[in-house]
Amino acid sequence: MANPYNTFVSKSQQIADIGNSIAVLSWDKEVNLPKGSARFRSQQISTLATLAHSLMVDKKYLRLVEKLAKSTSLNRQQKKNVALTLESIQKATKFDADFVRRRSQLISQAYHDWVKAKDANDHTIFLPSLEKLVELKKEEAQIIGYKKHPYNALLDMYEPKLTVDKLDTLFTPLKRSLKKILRQIQAAKQVQNSFLYTRYPEKTQWKYGLDILEQIGYDFNFGRQDISIHPFTTSFSSQDVRVTTRIDENDFSNMLWSCIHEGGHALYEMGLPPEQYGLPLGEAVSLGIHESQSRLWENNVGRSLAFWKHNFKSLKTKFPKQLEGISLNKFYKAINKVAPNLIRTEADELHYHFHVIIRYEIEKELMEGKMSVNDIKKNWNKKYKSYLGVDVPDDARGMLQDIHWSHGSFGYFPTYSIGSLYAAQFYAQAKSDIQDLEKQISKGNSTPLLEWLRDNIHQHGRMYYPEQLCKRITGEGLNAKHFLNYAKEKYSDIYRIR
């Protein structure tokens, strides 16, 4: 008779195989799909999703996992795989077919309406769907169950154990301190970065991006980069992790940051243990930790002076005209220019948090029933004025800018900030663990850092909850002070504050 744990592994891998097949079809949709081919591709993806779900909630699978959960002969890792799988099955089975169908129909409709509304620059087109989505999300929170705040149920889907209390504890002082730093920056001499917006030829950008990916440790034997409208990372196994980028000839930073950001995500996926393929210990632990990996490489490494000490010379060789007369120091300041703007994805690393906090505050009130969808625009624009000092000129650059709500992804945005905070905390720890870390980076050697991340984070998959992981690595839970220390030190220097 087959070993029940092996049977469990093979059934879990079967479900993962379907999920990863969906990922291939979705990647292909973004990267390769001919204009007229969307119809059947959507149907194919939806068929696979239905199949994966039906295998996930299959009674025989549940009974096997329940039996294993009581077994005493499993090792620690096996126990964790079984426990987390049982949890996932139990969550999946909470939703009846009717709810799943209603949700999937509403999301299709909402996405359609959001695209239409954004094109027409008119948020009212999106409101009816959005209202239904908020109601559905409230229902979903009830079905999942929660303590204290219905929004906790949604947060937990993306960041296990994250709560409103925790976020408020993080965001309140973060807001206060960031406002202070930003006031100081505003009063200081502003940074010039217009040379980043001259013409940088596409091909040279593309090649440069590949070089940078390779330098940070992305292994092209197990991945590739392609072009898509919105950059993203996708994984079909830890041995096939792909990134995409976009290239704007008049905005060099666009490609540069998307490359390093997605590269950071990819390094995480590539570092997950292949022998745990299809099992929780072969999966990323949360969106926040995932984002910490992308932000760490993008901001803490990619926007550091050390990184450009090594790379600026070769960058200048590639773009001699564009960077004529620009010193390393001037370049470093330019890529760290701080200025408020309207669009989250284009924000500097300080203002970024306000973009996230605005969405968080709105989502929380929507879930509490304190705000109606009709009031989002008013609140949104008010908050942008108050936190960022900018007037929102239209809906497309206002409350319609992000796709997430149209997908029903409420509770997702906070992980973006959480990710940056984790990144700073991890990076501070890495610097203390690896004595000459920044010196190595300034020599073009990021291997010690990557190995540190592999050891401390990647190899564990979902073995520890995010905060547990953080405690193991840094001795404490998530704490915004590491980010604030990093920000103060870096920007005091750049803007010569005090």
Place this chain on the structure above:
Amino acid sequence: MANPYNTFVSKSQQIADIGNSIAVLSWDKEVNLPKGSARFRSQQISTLATLAHSLMVDKKYLRLVEKLAKSTSLNRQQKKNVALTLESIQKATKFDADFVRRRSQLISQAYHDWVKAKDANDHTIFLPSLEKLVELKKEEAQIIGYKKHPYNALLDMYEPKLTVDKLDTLFTPLKRSLKKILRQIQAAKQVQNSFLYTRYPEKTQWKYGLDILEQIGYDFNFGRQDISIHPFTTSFSSQDVRVTTRIDENDFSNMLWSCIHEGGHALYEMGLPPEQYGLPLGEAVSLGIHESQSRLWENNVGRSLAFWKHNFKSLKTKFPKQLEGISLNKFYKAINKVAPNLIRTEADELHYHFHVIIRYEIEKELMEGKMSVNDIKKNWNKKYKSYLGVDVPDDARGMLQDIHWSHGSFGYFPTYSIGSLYAAQFYAQAKSDIQDLEKQISKGNSTPLLEWLRDNIHQHGRMYYPEQLCKRITGEGLNAKHFLNYAKEKYSDIYRIR
């Protein structure tokens, strides 16, 4: 209650969705896969294949189809879809799980051994697997059942209703007549084609290939071309049909013929009715008819004087140096140069049939038990000497050249010849149905031909068996005389015979 025919459609489409997902994963494997990513990709494909099979042989599906097969309320098309599906299920259920597992294991092993044998240029490495494969194929023929000859069971898998008797009736006079033409050609003044083997830059070739694809009617809104080691066509629906090509800078014809050949396959797939997606009437009828579409565009159109009357000028603009001093007539002769060679895929359209016939004669004797696998090499080399006049210098260019046997694809090769014969017969009919067909082609307009193919062949899917389809179109079954007439006329002119 749901209409049972609609339920049947939706279940069939579900199976097709999985099949088409496998096709996407396989296409990606050939076109995009990073070097180190093969392991999990193979597992993902195998999981989807198992799922598709289990849905195909699901008892509820069978009962539904059986019930519908007795229904009196279906229209002609619906009846055909049901009847053909029932046939497919019955075939699929003939094989028990043990046989399917043995077959799939043996094929993996055989492919592995064939690659090793070809690399080592030593057929004996492949013989043990090959022997088992022949035994398995005999067993498979017994399971499927057949009349007269076990090989008929295998032929029917690729070309419904094709038999050894039919092939012998076709091939015997074909061999005789071809030998006569080839003798005449050998005695005539030989054609010069060395200018096709000077350097043709990759990028210009690539662009030219895209232009040619567009000209024959390939619609890039519903497809794309990429590069792969071996050119192929794949379809994920009739609205997403992709081709690949390869480019050899020192062999312009390589890219050119692969483009037109795969383009012909793709036009067939693109012409299948999308409203029959996932159903037999949305599928190609047979490999022979499929090959007729690629060969018709490649040989009857692509290697015709009319086609180059239109295209030669623009070709010369793209490759002025390479074609300096070359006239249209010289070019036309060069691309139709007849000379025996060792490799099937590089054969001219006359010698091609001998490459196929050799494999057919060997396969037939293997299935009859008249030849042992140990004697294949001896027979292979003897036949190449006798039919083509060439000495086979080694195994890699001899019996190991084709991948097919390693896949267990016995009975497949004949469809290559059948395809060329159908192509000639269809093209002769098209010329008689469309009065100024060649004139239109010489003006760069192949739309009338494509429309004729759409009307007569593509739109029907599997409505008619191959020969039935041929009779409907040309008034008779497959007859090699059309190919021979075409060959005699064309090559008498090129080689000035009599």
